[in-house]
Amino acid sequence: MSSSLSSTPRATTWAPQPLRSFLKGGRLVAIVTLLAVAWSAIQAGLFRGDLINVGGWALVRQFFAAALRPELSPDFLLLTLEATLVTFAYAISGLALSLVIGFVGGLLSSEVWWLSRRPHRQSPTATLGSPWLIARSALAVPRAIHEAIWGLFLVRILGLDPLVAILALGLPFGAITAKVFSEILDETPRDALHALLNGGAPPARAMLYGLLPRALPNLTSYSFYRLECAIRSATVLGVIGAGGLGYQILLSLQSLRYQEMWTLMAALLVLSGLTDWLSAHIRHALGAPTRLDVNLGADCAAEAAVRARATSGSRALAVLLAAAAVLTPLSLWYVQPDLGKLFAPRTTMLLGDMLRQMFPPDLSPANVVTLFSLSAQTLAMSVFAIALAGLFGILLAYPAAHPARRARGAMLAYSAVRVFLLFCRAIPAPVWALLILFVMFPGPLPGALAIAVHNLGILGRLIAEAVENADKRPAAALRHAGASSAQAFLYGTLPITLPQSLAYIFYRWEIGMRETVIVGFVGAGGLGRLLTEQLSSFDYGGVTATLIALLILTFIVDLLSTAARRAIR
Amino acid sequence: MSTRAPGIHSAIPTAIFELKGVTVRYGALAALQDVSLRIEAGERVALIGPSGAGKSTLLGVLNGSVAPTGGEVRLLGRDVARLSARALRQVQRQIGTVYQQFNLTPNLSVIHNVNAGHLGRWSLAKAAFSLVIPLERETAARALENVGIADKLYERTSHLSGGQQQRVAIARVLVQDPVAILADEPISSIDPERSREIMTLLRELCDRLNKTLVVSLHALEYAYSHCDRIIGLREGRVLFDLPVGQVTPAMVETLYRIRA
Numbered sequence: 001m002s003s004s005l006s007s008t009p010r011a012t013t014w015a016p017q018p019l020r021s022f023l024k025g026g027r028l029v030a031i032v033t034l035l036a037v038a039w040s041a042i043q044a045g046l047f048r049g050d051l052i053n054v055g056g057w058a059l060v061r062q063f064f065a066a067a068l069r070p071e072l073s074p075d076f077l078l079l080t081l082e083a084t085l086v087t088f089a090y091a092i093s094g095l096a097l098s099l100v101i102g103f104v105g106g107l108l109s110s111e112v113w114w115l116s117r118r119p120h121r122q123s124p125t126a127t128l129g130s131p132w133l134i135a136r137s138a139l140a141v142p143r144a145i146h147e148a149i150w151g152l153f154l155v156r157i158l159g160l161d162p163l164v165a166i167l168a169l170g171l172p173f174g175a176i177t178a179k180v181f182s183e184i185l186d187e188t189p190r191d192a193l194h195a196l197l198n199g200g201a202p203p204a205r206a207m208l209y210g211l212l213p214r215a216l217p218n219l220t221s222y223s224f225y226r227l228e229c230a231i232r233s234a235t236v237l238g239v240i241g242a243g244g245l246g247y248q249i250l251l252s253l254q255s256l257r258y259q260e261m262w263t264l265m266a267a268l269l270v271l272s273g274l275t276d277w278l279s280a281h282i283r284h285a286l287g288a289p290t291r292l293d294v295n296l297g298a299d300c301a302a303e304a305a306v307r308a309r310a311t312s313g314s315r316a317l318a319v320l321l322a323a324a325a326v327l328t329p330l331s332l333w334y335v336q337p338d339l340g341k342l343f344a345p346r347t348t349m350l351l352g353d354m355l356r357q358m359f360p361p362d363l364s365p366a367n368v369v370t371l372f373s374l375s376a377q378t379l380a381m382s383v384f385a386i387a388l389a390g391l392f393g394i395l396l397a398y399p400a401a402h403p404a405r406r407a408r409g410a411m412l413a414y415s416a417v418r419v420f421l422l423f424c425r426a427i428p429a430p431v432w433a434l435l436i437l438f439v440m441f442p443g444p445l446p447g448a449l450a451i452a453v454h455n456l457g458i459l460g461r462l463i464a465e466a467v468e469n470a471d472k473r474p475a476a477a478l479r480h481a482g483a484s485s486a487q488a489f490l491y492g493t494l495p496i497t498l499p500q501s502l503a504y505i506f507y508r509w510e511i512g513m514r515e516t517v518i519v520g521f522v523g524a525g526g527l528g529r530l531l532t533e534q535l536s537s538f539d540y541g542g543v544t545a546t547l548i549a550l551l552i553l554t555f556i557v558d559l560l561s562t563a564a565r566r567a568i569r
Numbered sequence: 570m571s572t573r574a575p576g577i578h579s580a581i582p583t584a585i586f587e588l589k590g591v592t593v594r595y596g597a598l599a600a601l602q603d604v605s606l607r608i609e610a611g612e613r614v615a616l617i618g619p620s621g622a623g624k625s626t627l628l629g630v631l632n633g634s635v636a637p638t639g640g641e642v643r644l645l646g647r648d649v650a651r652l653s654a655r656a657l658r659q660v661q662r663q664i665g666t667v668y669q670q671f672n673l674t675p676n677l678s679v680i681h682n683v684n685a686g687h688l689g690r691w692s693l694a695k696a697a698f699s700l701v702i703p704l705e706r707e708t709a710a711r712a713l714e715n716v717g718i719a720d721k722l723y724e725r726t727s728h729l730s731g732g733q734q735q736r737v738a739i740a741r742v743l744v745q746d747p748v749a750i751l752a753d754e755p756i757s758s759i760d761p762e763r764s765r766e767i768m769t770l771l772r773e774l775c776d777r778l779n780k781t782l783v784v785s786l787h788a789l790e791y792a793y794s795h796c797d798r799i800i801g802l803r804e805g806r807v808l809f810d811l812p813v814g815q816v817t818p819a820m821v822e823t824l825y826r827i828r829a
Contacts, residue, residue, distance in 0.1 A: 077744075118654065195672035195738075198634040199745055200661030201688035205696045209685040213677045213700075314725075 014284065025176065027566045035261060039389040043380030046444045056439040063435070066258030070242070074259060079248065084267045087244035089331035091230035091238065094169025096328040098230075099223055106181025109135035111212065114192060118202040128441025136179065143175035144554040145547070146514045147233045148240050148521065151398045153534055155241070157350045163337035165242035169233055173226060180222055188215040198263075217286040224279040229273050235268060236518055246428055253434055272426035276461070285316040360543035370530070371549045378526035379553060382443045382513040385451035389512070390505035393459030394465075396421065397501070398489075401462055401467035417460070425457025434521040447524025451515050455508050462508075466500040467493065499568050506561040513557040517550065527553075584609050584780045585749050586631050588687035591640035593626050593805075598625040602805040603640070608783060613775065615792035619825050620671035624785035626803065628753045631783060635662045645748065662664070662689035663804040664805040665742035667771070671734045672756050674819035675727035679718075684725050686744030712740040716770060732763035739770065750774075757787055758766035762789065768795045787819065 045051070107113045111132050152169035158164050193210035197203070201210075228308075238246025245268050252260040341347055400417040401408035433450035440446040475492030479485065520528015527550050534542040586608040591600040593713065601623045608614055608631075616624045629635030630642055633649055642649045644660050672681045677731040680703045687705065688696055689759075695704065703709070706722075713719050720731060726737060735755060742750055752771060756764035768784075772795045775782040786792050792799050792813070799816050801808040801824045809820050 131745055192666070192674045194634070195666065196685055196688055198632045198666055199664070199686070199689065199742075199747075200658040200660060201685070202693075203686040204660065205691065206695070208696055208700070209677070209681065209688060210674055213674050214680075217676070267774040340641050527816060
């Protein structure tokens with residue numbers, strides 16, 4: 001009797017129930033991701049013939065042979081130094097602008113700021129009219145447009161001026177920083193803030209004492225991560241004409257002077273490596289070792305303020321503020337932007353002209369069809385690139401994490417992989433694309449590979465840091481219970497670090513999507529290539545249509561990435 | 570609800586706190602239902618009752634951070650429903666609150682947390698400047714001396730023990746210099762040996778500086794030993810509101826009895 005009672009209901013629900021639970025959360029994400037990667041590989045042209053340009057191998061051999069004989073003449077070393085300083089000064093100036101935008105924008109798009117202004121409304125529910133949501137959506141557009149596109153537009157309005165590079169870097173970075181700052185502010189515990197507000201302190205003052213000090217380690221930590229990004233972006237902007245290391249690398253590459261190129265790349269490696277190293281140390285001192293918390297559950301980052309080692313943390317902050325106060329004016333002085341151009345009548349006129357030509361966008365049926373197929377190609381490029389970067393990133397991250405015991409073999413592998421990853425990420429994606437185009441015929445695949453290599457360097461490092469910061473006790477407990485290192489890794493380390501790693505990969509997908517544009521500039525296909533052609537033929541109606549397609553694509557990718565990160569949390 | 574003689578009230582024009590039929594609802598949940606009470610200057614009142622009885626909500630109403638969904642709330646004689654945000658802040662400056670979790674900024678030095686008591690009076694520029702070079706150090710030092718940790722002025726707050734952090738929170742209220750001090754479970758996060766010290770400190774400071782005290786407590790012994798009046802809350806309602814001497818064990822048992 002009891003068996004019939006229990007078996008009857010089970011029989012009726014057997015079929016759908018397991019399927020539903022099977023497809024829930026992480027598994028659904030996994031299946032969709034695998035299908036998407038397979039589709040992207042086909043779309044990107046992986047299985048088409050004629051991929052490899054055999055004639056290019058001679059150039060590749062020359063290129064690598066040149067690594068042993070970098071150009072070391074005093075004149076060229078001086079040029080390299082100047083180019084490095086220009087790139088660094090652009091990065092610092094752009095970053096300074098972005099932090100100002102980010103702080104103001106972050107405050108305005110944070111829930112806690114607006115709620116502090118009217119603390120007496122209980123349990124306020126966010127509606128579409130909530131001021132912080134309006135501010136957030138206003139920042140979504142500048143954020144979705146890559147620095148390089150900003151650069152190409154600004155150069156037409158402001159002419160060739162260092163101002164272009166600073167604005168092109170500062171505006172989108174500012175919008176990105178504003179979003180992250182607002183998230184950090186909203187995730188910071190509010191108990192002290194509420195205590196001050198309840199005691200009658202006005203909102204700004206209450207935040208200054210109750211919330212900002214507590215958020216400061218995380219804000220600073222993220223700013224340092226942005227400095228790493230700013231160096232990379234300043235190099236990319238150089239490639240499209242702003243000068244500095246990126247520009248010199250491109251010149252040397254195009255004139256086939258590989259020895260020069262290796263000297264410049266070494267400088268880039270040193271600059272990038274020093275920034276990354278400094279950033280890691282400072283973030284550690286501030287108690288916020290995780291570079292960016294993209295897992296949406298930032299409880300671990302929220303209390304960096306409490307975790308920070310007090311003395312070194314506040315000393316680090318003081319040094320940083322002093323450094324910022326010295327470096328920013330110095331950088332501005334070095335690059336000499338013509339601020340007067342911002343308010344010049346000619347600027348207003350050119351801006352007006354361009355806006356008039358941009359509307360209405362070219363939405364003719366023929367163009368829309370092109371945009372659809374190129375959007376699919378662009379999406380495929382981003383998916384394929386990040387899937388590759390993620391796969392190899394995870395594989396390389398474990399040897400790239402600082403080994404617990406300093407065995408010689410592990411340390412050697414650690415150093416080698418770290419340098420390899422640094423090399424991958426220090427070279428901008430468009431330069432990788434040009435190198436890959438030596439040996440491959442133009443098309444979306446070389447573009448995707450370029451993005452993959454660049455992002456491999458970033459993802460490998462991010463995941464390695466996640467591994468370093470992961471709880472070591474479960475794996476240690478397994479080893480003490482007699483498990484082999486491989487078993488301890490599979491059951492102790494991997495399950496802890498995998499969700500964070502996947503979150504990073506999805507997050508980089510958002511960035512990779514934006515980067516398809518810049519490899520498109522050097523002819524690697526997708527919407528970026530179309531945009532380059534339209535810009536050079538002054539087809540502004542077409543440019544607007546392409547930008548709209550890019551914006552839509554970017555928003556879709558952002559939404560999917562956010563949903564996926566939430567599902568695997 | 571008050572069982573005190575009404576004649577006393579009519580002699581004094583304004584009470585520190587006056588609630589008439591106050592209800593607070595969070596969605597379907599009524600945290601407070603039809604609560605009426607008066608608290609006069611200089612009283613020492615304990616709020617007791619089981620978890621979820623509405624003690625914290627009542628304290629929130631008393632410091633102006635929780636707006637009632639029904640009834641009338643007068644803080645220092647002002648009807649909160651009629652106050653602008655700015656006027657409400659003026660009233661709130663006269664009411665200091667000590668919290669169970671201290672509600673301090675952990676990575677600021679003690680002096681800044683204590684100086685945060687000035688924020689209602691300081692300008693934004695002065696407040697910002699003081700974070701770089703601390704201002705009014707003597708006031709802060711005196712407040713810390715009053716709470717017995719004079720040597721901790723430049724210590725990082727998160728490095729202090731729970732009891733010491735609560736003393737910093739009390740020093741912040743002293744700098745704020747309010748008319749009344751509210752304390753929401755001030756000793757629940759502190760080890761038992763330090764609890765008596767904190768309660769005695771609160772009581773002595775209120776006596777010496779002539780401030781009204783309303784404190785919610787889980788530990789009943791302190792309600793008897795450190796307060797003059799006990800308000801028993803259960804399920805958002807006032808079950809009794811009596812001078813300490815008139816509270817019987819039977820009343821307390823009813824207050825905490827698990828509903829059948």
